[in-house]
Amino acid sequence: MIKEFLAILLDKKSRVVVFVPPIIQVLVFGYAATFDLKNITYAVYNEDSSALSRELETGFKGSTHFQEVERIRRYDQIAPTIDRRDALLVLHIGPEFSRDLTTGRPAVVQVIVDGRNSNTALLALNYVKTVITAFNNDFAARNSITGPPARLETRAWFNPNLESRWFIVPGIVGLLLLVVTILVTALSVAREREQGTFDQLLVTPFRPVEILIGKALPGFIIGIAEATVIILITVFWFRVPLQGSVATLYAGVVLFLFSSVGVGLMISSLSVTQQQGLLGAFLFVVPAIILSGFTTPIANMPHLIRQITYLNPMRYFMIIIRGIFLEGTPFSMLLGQFWPLAAIGLFNMVLAGWMFRRRLY
Amino acid sequence: MTTLKGPEGSHARTAGGTGMRLRGLIRKEFLQVLRDPSSIAIAFLMPVLLLLLFGYGVSLDAEHVPVALVAEQPNADTESFAGAFRQSRYLSPVVMPGMREAVTAMDSRRVDAIIHMKQDFSRQMRSPDGAAVQVIVNGIDANNARLVQGYVEGVWSKWLQSEALAAGRPLDIPVQVEDRVWFNSELKSRNFIVPGLIAIIMTLIGALLTAMVMAREWERGTMEALMVTPVTIREVIIGKLIPYYILGMGGMALSVVMAVGLFGVPLKGSLWVLFLASSLFLLAALGMGMLISVVARNQFVAGQTAIIVTFLPAFILSGFIFDISSMPAPVQVVTHVVAARYFIAILQTLFLAGDVWAIILPNAAALILMAGFFLGLARKKSRKSLD
Amino acid sequence: MTEPGDIALAADGITKKFVSGSRKVLALQGVSMQVRRGLVTGLIGPDGAGKTTLMRMAAGLLTPDEGTISVLGIDATRNSLEVQSSIGYMPQRFGLYEDLSVKENLDLYADLKGVSLSDRPGRYRELMSMTGLGPFTSRLAGRLSGGMKQKLGLACTLVNPPRLLILDEPTVGVDPVSRRELWSIVYRLVKDEGMSVLLSTAYLDEAERCDNLVVLHEGKILGSGPPKSFSDPMKGRTYRVRVPSLKNRTLQERLAGQPGVVDVLVQGEAVRLVTKDAGQQETAKLMSGMEGALIEPVAPRFEDSFIALLREDRPPAAQSAADTGKMASAAVGNNGETIIEVKDLQRRFGDFYAVKGVTFGVRRGEVFGLLGANGAGKSTTFRMLCGLLPPSGGKLSVAGVDLRRAAASARARIGYMSQKFSLYGNLSVRQNLDFFSSAYGLSGIRRSEMIEWALRQFELAPVAGSTSADLPLGFKQRLAMACALMHAPDIIFLDEPTSGVDPLARREFWRRIDSLAEHGVTVLVTTHFMEEAEYCDRMAIMAAGEILAIGSPSEIKSLARTTELPEPTLEDAFIALITGKTEGAAA
Known part of the structure; x- marks a missing residue:
């Protein structure tokens, strides 16, 4: 029985629609969605042409993060350079720079x-400060100046080079899974309603539970296949380390799919036309x-909105997938994220099954 | 029984041309908008909802970030260092008895960073090398980690200054950075997110409004009835464009009022430039929607396409949150076809910097090109025919 | 005027192909036809015959692949704008903006067609009094009844009097009263204004109302000329026959397979027979061996000649249609026991009653019809019976249970064929059968047996592997019926099962229904074709959510019997019932 349902929903055309765009999106967004700054454009206004100031400049030139685009000769050139976005920042070394340094005053x-x-x-x-701190340490060591009473030794756990791709790409797994499963399921019932085949189904001896399973399974299976593909891309193409266990990861994926398929079916059972289904899917996906x-970060949101996020299945999945990928969080520590997903899924599924018969006019 | 005049007289009675037909089309469109709450909802309710949601929901400013403070041998020195953290509005320190507790707190995400002062903190402080304070940040969210790192460094340098001041000696840092952040001196992320949001919302509204209404006419068979009247296809397109342009500009005005009034984003540039730039962008967005609907001819496909080609690219590839110049070169090339990219550049400048022509003119030119391209293509694709 | 003679529209050698998916459809192949000035020309044919394609070409909306079409002497393909300013065209579904009022729709079309402001009040007054829409000018078009929408659509196309009026299926789904009114308006336009009219219809009985006919079938012209030219060759070939000792249906069965029989169908108290050759002797020969056969010649109808034309390139349906009931029926119990019972059924949407106070009963083995125009409440009643829609009031039971609350297994006893032949379009014919057989819990040998039976019985075997969305309408109808019957239900519900299919397919369909009824299956069917009601044992006529009359076809017809109208048709009866009702309300 389930086999037939699958045959119905897995025709060739929708297979292409469901798989090709997400893979392209993973690749494009994986590269595009990064907070790491690479080419920080800067202009230099150096009024102190001394060896010391040039040494400071070398620090920037040598950094892979910075790219010098312009040399400024007059003070009033600074404003247009920034205004026009020719450079993100202007480094202004005053005429007193080397004299202050050599006389021991802070430059x-x-x-x-x-x-x-x-x-x-x-x-x-922050990057500028890093370069200047390096210069300071170097200068202090050469001139045997006593350092400050305390210095910071910073290390980042789980992601030592602070590559934001490690953070974003696992997130994209969740993003695309959500979009695909919601699109697949949110329209499934509405489409059958429009074509009249849903009436046909309802008069067969199928029980709502069976119809529900039949409707949920394709989204589920497509989701799992898609998750596998995207996770493989994440690990082997983007080289994001997978610290945790694959089993835990799939437990998370399955529960997330359960909840998002539930929401999709809920939207679907509420809508009479495909257009309503689409609008409903959109109104859910964007805030989600x-x-x-x-x-x-959710922590940056105001209190009220933070409370709302507890209803969002994606919130839990973000913690799960990032935790498993980057921290290797074990199953037991993720229980707090697993049960809300299960609850959201169950609630929506039950409601959707109940709505099948009621929402028909 | 009524007798109608003979059809031979009909040509003599035909009056009016493009003007009358356009007036008829535009009036019809406005009446439909008034009767159908969904287009009003798209034009006015959606910007309000999305602005509220994004405006409050999307914030990159971390405040009160929980950090664990571990002093293995608490004394006056560690207390003074910890005190500096308590004064920061960005960090909220939690004192932990030892590293073990701190690591557990980090693992369970109760804190984002650990500040670790070792046993001989006081002694080391007075040595020529100074004391090493271990700072461990949770690197999972790299962006957040960098921000937290920056905040910790800020607290540290402030503490150094006050220590030096208290000791009555100058601070021994050879080169000090004096930063000036222009246009957004408090570095409020809302100030750059809200203008970007407006661009994204307008992309959605423009494309959705036209994509859905054109497709609706096809589906209900009214397009067929329109096309056998003497209207030209140009009149049909203009007749759709004008009402939804006005509706979209209404949504835009509402968004700007909310941005300035509710979110307190400064508007430094002049209103007329904002008006012109928005008009250009809206034309491009409406043109895109029109093209989608001409090709799709079905509300469902049109709506789906409109969402896929507008929302995610506008969100990720427009420079709204992710810096375009940091993307790999091929992806940067792709961003050039995202109309929102140009509008976001203009809006961020207009709101925060002012009328900087060097930014506005090239981006506006790109928008003109895109609007021309989409409208031209829509015009070319939609012949007055059902083939 | 530049056009030669009195030709308003001339098509010459028109061919048009469409590509739908992987399938190429030849919508029109070498069609040549003419519309004469000042006459009403009817374009007759089933769905998919190419009527709409031809009309859209005349309106300059489609370009022919081959051939030329000229309207009022202007090339409709090259100078479409010029053509469009002198014709009026009403597309299917009338082309109205449902969220605009009557007046606003008129204003829009007046603007688009360049009617000057000073001419409008007069013209509107004329149109409103002609269509009777005067009292409703501020009502939204979406709130009008089907008949009123049709008239508003017509008014909009007439706002600037056209010289050629093209109407695409103006009467589909509209009640008989409105249909008659439309025809009288059309003839008034032709007479008073000298307008030329081209209209298409799927109702064969309307053909006789036209001055000239063009019969289109599968993209080709089967014939053209005045209605008489179609019915004349049929003279002496049409009879009413009756054998007192035989049930009409049995008689029909006997005659159906015989050589020399073109068409045979039950009509009222007798069987209507169309023979291949003229002459009463020939008919008598066919009936030889039947005790006390009464043979009486009757006037030919357009439908007879249409069937005869179709028969020329299609042999009569295989005997299989009449055997449908054998395998499908598993009915047990006494014929005559009431199996569907509806009492005071009501359904409200907001403050609008779609169905109010409907009461009827259906006996086992009976073919029961629900008749009415679109919006009369047939489908709503139907959906409530199938448990798809909860009633707002009243009682109903199907085989002793309310399907909405009954256990899933109760639904295994019914079969349901929905409007538009709902199938999974992306599945093949065999996959559809497979799916529905599993949905009804068939398994193992029984399942493969039934699938084979369905493929054979419904002549689907040659297309078993094709995607069902690409099938012609007639095949879809058979497949939908097969899907509803595979589990041998006791009761089958058929919602508009014949809309759009050609008359031969309709004949075949009714033979299958008859066969099912013979074997004790109860059939409940809705239709808006009045003449189809003749096939029902009993029927209920619905209008505006209420039942106007219940009874056998002849009982219903007798309601309209007067001295002027000794042999009323069902349509006459329907109109009499409706007008009687409104007069009663007024009194």
């Missing part, structure tokens, strides 16, 4: 940053992505 380097994208600005400033912690 000041002014950094003017374009704040239009505050995140980029903040990160760029934004409020999942995929790009921006």
Whole structure:
């Protein structure tokens, strides 16, 4: 019986639609969605043409993160350079720079940053500080100056080079799984309603549970196949390390699919036309992505919105998949994420099955 | 029984041309919008909902980040260092008795970083090398980790200054950075996210509105009835464009009011530039929607395509959150076909920097090109024929 | 005027291909036809014959692959804009904006067709009084009844009087009263304004109302000329026959397979017979050996000649149609026991009653019809019976249970064929049968037996591997019926099972239904073809959610019997019932 349901929903055309775009999207988004700054463009306004200031400049030139685009000769060139986005930041070394340094007074380097994208600005400033700290340490060691009373030795756990791709790409697994399963399931009932075959099904001796299973399975199987493909790309193409166990990972995937298929069927059973199904899917998917912690941490959200995220299955899956990939979180520590997924799935499935018969007019 | 005039007289009575036909089409469209709450909802309710959701939901500013403070031998020195953390508005330190507890807290995500002061912190502090403070950040969210790292460094340098001040000696840092962040001195991420959001919302509205309404006419058979009247296809397109342009601009105005009034984003540029740029972008977005619907001719396919080709690319490839110049070169090339990319560049500049022509003009030119391309193609693809 | 003579539309050698999926469809092949000025020309044919394609070409909406089409002397393909400013075209479903009011729809089309503002009030007044829509100018088009929509669609195409009026299926799904009104409007336009009219219809009985006919079938012209030219060759070939000792259905069965018989169908109290050759002796020969056969010649109808034309390139259906009931029926119990019971059934949507106070009963082995126009409440009643829609009030039981609450196994006793022949379009014929047989719990040998039976019985074996979406309509109808019958149900529900299919397929379909009924299967069927009601044992006529009359076809017809109309048709009866009802309400 289930076999027939699958045959119905797995025709050639939809197989292509379901598999090809997500794979392209993983590749494009995997490269595009990164917070790592590579080519920080900067301009130099060096009023102190000394060996020391040139040495400082060398520090920037030597860094792979920075790219010098312009040399500024007059002070009033700074503003247009930033305004026009010719450079993200301007390094202004004053005329007193080397004299201050050699006389033991703190020399000041002014950094003017374009704040239009505050995140980029903040990160760029951090990179600048790293370069300057390196210069300072070097200078201090050469001139045997006593260092500050405390220094920071920073290490990052789980992701030592702080590659944001490690964070984003597993997130994309969740993102695409959600979009695909919701699109597959949210329209399935509405499409049959429009074609009239759903009436046909309802008058057969199928029980709602059987119809529910028949409707849920294709989304489930497509989801698992898709997850496998995307996870393989994540591990072997993007080289994101998989620290945890594959079994735990699949437990998470299955539960996430269970809940998102449930939501999809719920939307589907509520909508009479495919258009309503599409709108419903859209109205669920967009907030679900934004409020999942995929790009921006949930901790940064205001209290009320943080409470809303507890209803979002994607929120739990983000923690699960990132935990398993990067931290190797064991099954037992993820129970707190697993049960809400199961609960969301169950609730929606039951409601959807109940709605099949009621929502017909 | 009524007698109608003979058809031979009909040509003499034919009056009016393009003007009358356009007026008829536009009036019809407005009446439909008024009767059908869904297009009003798309144009006005969606921007409000999405702006509220994104505006509050999407924030890259971490505040009160929980960090574990571990001092293996608590004394006045470690207390003074810890005190500096308590004053930070970005960090909220939790004192932990030992590393074991701190590591557990990190694993279970109760803290994002550990500040570890070792046994001989006080002694080392007075040595020429200074004390080494171990900072461990959770690197899973690399972006967040970098921000936290920056906050910790900020606290540390402030502490150094106050220590030096208290000791009455100058601070021994050879080169100090004095940063000036222009346009957004407080580095509020909302200030750059909200203008970007407006662009994304307008992309969606523009494409959805036209894609759905054109396809609806095909499905209900009214397009067929329209096409056998003497209207030209150009009149049909303009007749759709004008009402939804006005509707879209209404949504845009609402979004701008919310951005300035509710989210407190400054609007430095002039309104007329904003108006013109939005018009260009909206034309491009409506053109795209029109093209989709002309090709799809079915509300369902049109809606699905509109969502797939607008939302995710506009979200990820437009420079809205992810910096375009950091993407690999081939992906950067792809971003050039995303209309939102140009509008976001213009909006961020207009809102935060002002009328910077060097940014506005090339991006506006790109928008003109895109609008021309989409509308031209839509016009070319839609012949007055059902073939 | 530049056009030669009195030709309003001339098509010459038109060919048009469409590509749908992997299949190429030849919609029109070498069609040549003419519409004469000042006459009503009817384009007759079943769905998929190419009527709409031809009309769209005349309106300049499609380009022919080959051939030319000229309208009022203008090339419709090259100068489509010029053609469009002098014709009126009403597409299927009338082309109305449902969310605009009557007045706003008129305004829109007046703007588009360039009617000057000063001319409008007068023209609107004329149109409103002609269509009787005057009192409803501010009502939304979507809220109008089917008949009113049809008239508004017509008014919109007439807002600037056209010289050629093209109407695509203007009467489909509209009640008989509105249909008659439409015809009288059309003739008034022709007479008073000298308009030329081209209209298409799938109702064969409307053919006789046209001045000229063009019969289209599978993209080819089967014949053209005035209705008389079709019925004249049929003279002496049409009879009413009756054998007192035989049931009409049995008589029909006996005659159906015989050589020399073109068509035979039950009509009222007798059987209507169309023979291959003229002459009463020939008919008598056919009936020889039947005790006390009464043979009486009757006037030929257009439908007779249409069937005769179709028979020329299609042999009569295999005997299999009449055997449908043998394998399918597993019915037990006494014939005559009431198996479907409906009492005071109601269904409300908001403050609108789609069905109110409907009461009827269906006996086992009976063919029961629900008749009415679109929106009369047939489908709503149907869906409630099948348990697809909860009633707002009243009682119903099917085989003793309410299917909505009954256990799933109770549904195994019914078969259901929905409107539009709902099938899984992306599955092949065999896969569809496979799926539905498993849905009804058939397994093992029984399942493969039934699938083989269905493929053979419904003549689907040659297309078993094709995707069902690509099948012609007639095949889809057979497949849908096969799917509903494989589990040998006691009761089958058929919702508009014949809409759009050609008359031969309809004949074959009714033979299968008869065979099922013979074997004790109860059949409940809805239709908006009045003449099909003749096939039912009993029927209920519905309008505006209520039952106007219940009874056998002859009982219903007798309601309309008057001295002027000694032999009323069902349509006459329907109209009498409706007008009687409104008069009663007014009194």
